[in-house]
Amino acid sequence: MDVILQGLTEAQTDAVTHIDGPLLILAGPGSGKTRVVTHRIAYMINQGVPPSQIAALTFTNKAADEMRARVEQLAPGKSVWMGTFHRFCAQLLRRYATMVGLTENYSIYDSSDAKQAMKRAIEAADISTSHTSPEQIATTISNAKNRLVTPEMMLAATKRSGPTMAARVYPVYQQQLLTANAVDFDDLLLHVALLLKEHPELRQELDTRFRYILVDEYQDTNLAQYAIVRGLSINHPNLSVTGDPDQSIYGWRGADINNILDFEKDYPSVKTVRLEQNYRSTPNILRAADQLIRHNRRRKNKELYTHNDEGDAVTLRIYENGYEEADGIADEIANAIAVEGFRPRDFAILYRMNALSRSIEHSMRRRNLPYQIINGLEFYQRKEIKDLLAYLHLINNPKHDVALQRVINTPTRGIGTKTIAYLRSHADRHGIPMLEATRQVDQIEGLAKRSATAVKRFVELYDRLAIKATATLEDLIRYIVEETRYEDHLLKTVVDGQDSSAVANVDEFITAGVEFDRYHPDDGSLELFLEQTALVADTDAFEDNTDRVTVMTLHAAKGLEFPRVFVIGVEDGLLPHSRSKDTDSGFEEERRLLFVGITRAKERLQLSCCKSRTMRGESRPAISSPFFNELPLDEMRRVESELERNWFDEDSQDDYPESWDLPEEEDDEDFDSEAAASVKETADPPFDESCQLPEEELKELVAKKKKKKKAVLGLKTAADLMSGPSSIPVTAYREGNLVRHGEHGEGRIVSVTGRGPKRTATIRFDDGEHRFRLAFCELELIDG
DNA sequence: AAATAGCAACTTTTT
DNA sequence: GTTGCTATTT
Numbered sequence: 179m180d181v182i183l184q185g186l187t188e189a190q191t192d193a194v195t196h197i198d199g200p201l202l203i204l205a206g207p208g209s210g211k212t213r214v215v216t217h218r219i220a221y222m223i224n225q226g227v228p229p230s231q232i233a234a235l236t237f238t239n240k241a242a243d244e245m246r247a248r249v250e251q252l253a254p255g256k257s258v259w260m261g262t263f264h265r266f267c268a269q270l271l272r273r274y275a276t277m278v279g280l281t282e283n284y285s286i287y288d289s290s291d292a293k294q295a296m297k298r299a300i301e302a303a304d305i306s307t308s309h310t311s312p313e314q315i316a317t318t319i320s321n322a323k324n325r326l327v328t329p330e331m332m333l334a335a336t337k338r339s340g341p342t343m344a345a346r347v348y349p350v351y352q353q354q355l356l357t358a359n360a361v362d363f364d365d366l367l368l369h370v371a372l373l374l375k376e377h378p379e380l381r382q383e384l385d386t387r388f389r390y391i392l393v394d395e396y397q398d399t400n401l402a403q404y405a406i407v408r409g410l411s412i413n414h415p416n417l418s419v420t421g422d423p424d425q426s427i428y429g430w431r432g433a434d435i436n437n438i439l440d441f442e443k444d445y446p447s448v449k450t451v452r453l454e455q456n457y458r459s460t461p462n463i464l465r466a467a468d469q470l471i472r473h474n475r476r477r478k479n480k481e482l483y484t485h486n487d488e489g490d491a492v493t494l495r496i497y498e499n500g501y502e503e504a505d506g507i508a509d510e511i512a513n514a515i516a517v518e519g520f521r522p523r524d525f526a527i528l529y530r531m532n533a534l535s536r537s538i539e540h541s542m543r544r545r546n547l548p549y550q551i552i553n554g555l556e557f558y559q560r561k562e563i564k565d566l567l568a569y570l571h572l573i574n575n576p577k578h579d580v581a582l583q584r585v586i587n588t589p590t591r592g593i594g595t596k597t598i599a600y601l602r603s604h605a606d607r608h609g610i611p612m613l614e615a616t617r618q619v620d621q622i623e624g625l626a627k628r629s630a631t632a633v634k635r636f637v638e639l640y641d642r643l644a645i646k647a648t649a650t651l652e653d654l655i656r657y658i659v660e661e662t663r664y665e666d667h668l669l670k671t672v673v674d675g676q677d678s679s680a681v682a683n684v685d686e687f688i689t690a691g692v693e694f695d696r697y698h699p700d701d702g703s704l705e706l707f708l709e710q711t712a713l714v715a716d717t718d719a720f721e722d723n724t725d726r727v728t729v730m731t732l733h734a735a736k737g738l739e740f741p742r743v744f745v746i747g748v749e750d751g752l753l754p755h756s757r758s759k760d761t762d763s764g765f766e767e768e769r770r771l772l773f774v775g776i777t778r779a780k781e782r783l784q785l786s787c788c789k790s791r792t793m794r795g796e797s798r799p800a801i802s803s804p805f806f807n808e809l810p811l812d813e814m815r816r817v818e819s820e821l822e823r824n825w826f827d828e829d830s831q832d833d834y835p836e837s838w839d840l841p842e843e844e845d846d847e848d849f850d851s852e853a854a855a856s857v858k859e860t861a862d863p864p865f866d867e868s869c870q871l872p873e874e875e876l877k878e879l880v881a882k883k884k885k886k887k888k889a890v891l892g893l894k895t896a897a898d899l900m901s902g903p904s905s906i907p908v909t910a911y912r913e914g915n916l917v918r919h920g921e922h923g924e925g926r927i928v929s930v931t932g933r934g935p936k937r938t939a940t941i942r943f944d945d946g947e948h949r950f951r952l953a954f955c956e957l958e959l960i961d962g
Numbered sequence: 963a964a965a966t967a968g969c970a971a972c973t974t975t976t977t
Numbered sequence: 978g979t980t981g982c983t984a985t986t987t
Contacts, residue, residue, distance in 0.1 A: 237977075264977050289976085363977050430975065531974050536978085587963095594963045629963090671965095713977070733975045755974055771975080794972080795978070 182220050182252060186213075193451040194218045197225060197390075200411075200445035201418035202438075206482050207467070207777035208458025208739065211420055215392060216245055218418070220252035222390065229256040231389040235263050235407070237398060239713070240720060241737055245394075259388070263403055265713050267366040270373075270384070272705075277377065278369045283575050283705055285360040286712040290559075291580040292316070292362040298579075299351035302606055310343050318344035319351065323364035324400040324432030326371055357611060359577040367402035374409035381409050389414045395736075396421035396441070400432035408444070415445060423478055424471050425774050427733060429767045430758075439478065454481050458739050460489025463783050466809050467776040473808045474766045491815040492776075493784040494806065500537045500747075500791050507744050507786075508541035511727060514742070515547075522548050526728040526740040528775050530753040533793065534746060538729050552720050552730035558711055562668060562680045563687055567711065569658045572640070573647050574704045577611035586616075589667030592632035600625050601633070613640070651691035651707055659684060732775045743779035748772070748803045749787045772805050785809075916960040917941060922948060924960070 183191055190210060193203050194217045205211035215234070223229055236242045242260045249258060259266070268286065275282045287295060296316045322332055322344070329349035336345045355361060361369060374381040388410050393399065396419035399407070411417035419441060426435040442448050456464055461484055468482050497503040507527060514520045527538055535551055542549045557563060565588055571581040583602075587593040604622050605615040619625065619633045639661065646657050659665060668680045694707050720728070720738070728740065732753075747753060754768035776783060787802040915927045925943035939957075940949050950957065 239977095262977070366977085427975075428977095431977080533973065533978090590964065592963065596963085731975065752974095757974065767975095 182217050182224060186217065187455065189451055189453055189455075190214050190217075192449075193453070194221050196418070196449055196451075197222055197227065198416055200415050200441075200448040202441050202445075202448050202450045203418065203420040203453065204450065204478070204480070205420050205422055205453040206456060206480055207422065207425065207774075208456040208484075209453035210457055211453060212245065212248065212737075214453065215394065215420060216248040216252060219245075219249050219258055219392070223253045223256050223258075227390060229253075229258045231387070232392070233259040233266065233388040233390070233410075234261075234392040234394070235266055236260070236394045237262060238737075239265075241394060262713065263399075263406075264363060264366050265709075267370040267406070268709055268713065270370050271361070271366060272709075274373060274380065277373060277380075279356050280359055280361070280369075283359070285358070285571055285575045285578045285581075286366065286709065287355070287360050287362045287580065288712055289363070291360075294580050294583070295354060295358070295360075295362075296347075296351060298602070299347050299354050302354070303347045303350040305343055305346060315344045315347050318342075319348050320364050321432055322348065323368045324402055326368065326401055326405060328372075354579075357577065357609060358579045359575050359611075360580075364402075367400075367406065371402045371405040371409070374406060382413060385410050385413045390416045391418070393417070393419045394421070395425075397423050397426035397435055397438045398428040398433040399437050400428075400434055401437075402432075404434070404437045415447075417445070424474070424480065424770055425736065427736065427767060427771050427774060429763060435476070439476075452480070454483060456482055456484040457486070458780050459484060459777060460486050460781060462489050462492055462813070463776060463779050466492045466783070466814070467773055469810050470769065470776065470805060470808050471773045474769055476763075476766060490782050491813060492809075493782075493815045493817060494809070494811070495784055495786040495817045496802070497786060497788045498790070499788050499797065500534070501541075503746055503786055503788055504537035504541035507538070507746070507784075508545050508547060511742075512545050512547060520741070521725055522727045523722075523725045524741040525744070526730070526735065526738070526742070526778060527744045527746060528730060528732050528735050528778065529746050530732060530755055530771070531747075532731060534752075535729055538746070542727060542729070547727055548725065549727040549729050550721065550724065552728070552734050557683070557686070558714070560680075560683055562664075562683050566655060566658060566664070566684065566687055567708075569643065569662070570654070570704060571708060572613070573644050573654070574708055576613045576644070579605070579612045582612045582616075586633075586636055589662055589664065589670075591636060593629065593636065597625065597629040597633065600629075613637075647704060650695045651702070651704065652688060652695055654704070655688050655691045659688075732771045735778050736774055739778055739780055741780045742782045743775070743784070745772070745775040745783075745785045747787065747791070748785045748805065749791065749800045750803050752791075752800075753803050753805070769805060769808075772803075918958040918960055919943065919948075919950075 183194065186194060190213070193201065193214050196218070203211065203214060205214070219232060219234065222232065234242070234245060236245065239262055242262060246258075246260050249256070249260075271278070271280070271284070272282050275284055293312070293316065296319075297312055300312055300315065327335075329345075329352050332345045332348050333341055336342050355365065374384070391407060391410055393407055398421070407417060407419075419438065421438045423435055423438050426433060426438070429435065442450060459467075464482050464484055471477070495506075497506060511520075511522070511525050514525075515522065529535065529538075539549070539551060558567070565584065568578075568581040568584040571578045572585055575581075583598060586598065586601075600622050601612050601615045601619075604618065605612045608615070615622075616633050616637050619630045619637075622630075643658060643661060646654050649657070665681055665684065668684070691707070694710075695702055698706065720730070720734070722738075728738075732745070745753075751759075753772060754765055758764035758768050776785075785806075787806075788800050790797050791800045792798075913927055916924065917927060918924050919941070922941075922943035922945055925941040925948075928940040928942050928947065940947060
């Protein structure tokens with residue numbers, strides 16, 4: 179007990195010791211919110227609340243994991259339900275599936291599945307998309323679902339002026355989802371919310387079952403989530419929510435900031451606790467955040483304060499362009515690591531949109547700086563993985579039409595788009611799943627005999643696979659790969675010279691299956707595996723026990739903290755984003771987004787913008803964000819871009835260290851010499867156009883290298899993180915390394931001197947010694 | 963039907 | 978700079 183309350187402030191203790199009745203914790207950034215929540219759970223258990231009656235809802239798996247780990251420390255072995263809203267709903271829905279017209283093996287469509295399904299619904303509803311795009315319709319429907327609007331309600335609402343496109347598609351889409359025994363992300367919430375609303379006896383049962391509900395990041399809940407939480411807190415209003423209205427950044431997906439602003443109205447007997455002391459940031463950083471957020475009109479005023487040391491002034495920096503921004507920041511990080519003894523993990527680079535990660539990635543890589551990018555393209559999005567997943571989905575849920583269409587002709591087996599269209603329309607006409615339609619292939623008129631045979635062969639294959647549904651995942655996946663000759667298909671499809679990672683990914687997927695089998699020796703089911711893969715988000719990829727610079731969006735950064743933070747691209751049209759800045763609420767949300775970014779920093783913060791930025795190919799002039807003028811400028815350090823470093827100026831200042839030691843436990847991919855050595859490409863010259871060589875010659879060289887690199891490696895995005903860096907920094911070559919040269923064969927590096935493009939290696943080959951500029955020559959590193 | 967080439971449109975943020 | 982779609986070819 180002492181342990182649980184030890185070291186807590188008065189306000190924190192107040193919150194922790196509150197057990198029964200509604201509780202609102204208004205927690206500013208860095209105010210120890212997680213600490214309060216976890217200690218409160220432990221306290222409740224200690225006071226005799228059965229752990230099984232507690233449910234803690236978060237927005238990300240990561241948040242849930244962290245909470246779980248910390249509760250485990252305080253109250254070992256007590257199993258409290260913790261997880262995301264979506265997972266919570268997915269599990270409830272599993273149990274009560276039949277009540278909403280599904281069966282327990284229903285599938286969760288991810289956003290690309292949903293997109294496919296939406297297109298089909300639009301087609302089936304016979305709507306021309308000349309005036310609206312499918313995306314727009316999808317957004318409208320998604321918003322409706324988040325506001326608990328059913329197809330009937332939407333139709334009724336638009337009756338007067340004639341139904342809108344969305345109103346006509348919505349019922350069709352929903353019906354097709356039911357036929358496919360599937361739900362989209364929004365449905366997870368919608369179904370459960372409606373379930374609670376329409377079945378009072380069930381609502382009451384669950385209310386009692388989950389007597390104590392905790393919700394994290396309450397400012398980001400939408401109406402559906404609100405309704406769920408509310409429905410579970412009527413008989414037992416032991417609802418505690420934590421949040422910060424100033425950090426509400428999900429309005430675009432239906433989050434309603436009023437849920438938290440009006441919480442005290444909803445629960446008049448609420449106890450409100452304000453956590454305003456900040457333990458995270460320096461006063462400098464906090465003042466910047468505070469002054470910025472004061473410009474929002476719709477908010478609860480809050481006094482942020484801290485007893486931390488003053489620290490350094492916040493830096494406001496203007497670069498020439500995005501490359502300079504990336505290089506400058508990477509240099510600064512490299513320098514801080516080399517000179518000040520910082521670790522890579524102490525830094526974060528944050529931005530408004532994922533597209534901005536590219537230049538950062540480049541700069542980090544050239545300096546051999548370990549980093550982790552949290553963004554879109556990841557494992558489960560890759561073609562080969564999606565293919566195999568689709569097989570699994572179809573085996574688990576034979577009605578999964580999106581999966582069927584993906585799988586029916588991969589590997590190609592003579593079933594073309596036309597045949598698929600026949601099957602689809604047959605299915606639509608009879609209101610049956612497409613797999614069912616394939617079994618009735620003989621009844622479909624107009625289909626060539628040859629096509630029908632191919633379809634029958636597929637059905638046979640499917641039936642063979644489906645028998646193995648209850649095998650271990652490892653066996654099942656291996657069986658699919660074998661039976662479909664999937665690897666042959668990959669090898670055939672892979673364009674010559676493209677990366678061979680596809681097959682490796684398949685192996686990794688099998689490994690994922692093996693892991694799953696191991697962690698779930700008893701309760702492991704295909705269903706559970708699929709649910710887990712469907713509900714992992716990109717942000718969950720963040721690892722805090724790894725020593726790397728973190729690179730991610732402002733949204734993904736919520737809840738995290740770093741000693742040093744760089745927010746890049748603080749420009750008009752980018753932050754605030756041009757698509758949000760026109761409405762007051764949108765504009766204020768953008769401001770909150772910057773607020774979130776600023777308050778991630780513990781010791782030092784830099785906000786930067788550029789004079790010009792290249793987006794989508796062309797470079798355009800950029801102007802700084804209007805938010806700059808809302809900051810305490812007079813106490814900040816303003817820096818205009820210095821003239822770019824000149825590499826050929828012999829004693830120029832910036833010199834990166836060749837590498838820094840990673841901790842021993844570091845066994846992550848790439849960034850060490852081992853991975854670098856496995857790559858067969860020379861370095862990108864780490865310099866820009868300002869160079870001593872004749873300009874034309876240089877351009878040609880650069881162009882040649884670019885071409886070559888593309889041909890050899892195929893891709894050069896975040897995805898190739900998995901297969902290794904696409905270029906070797908000049909610093910990767912060390913004395914003693916073994917290298918191969920096209921002309922001279924194998925040789926050993928005798929010495930390395932100079933830096934940047936001037937960095938030169940002396941190499942002893944069989945035919946004598948030769949000197950090479952590392953940035954320019956074609957050298958293959960054999961061992962490092 | 964399959965493979966390829968070329969075009970078009972788009973990118974805000976995510977469970 | 979990418980991804981998905983259409984037209985073209987075998």
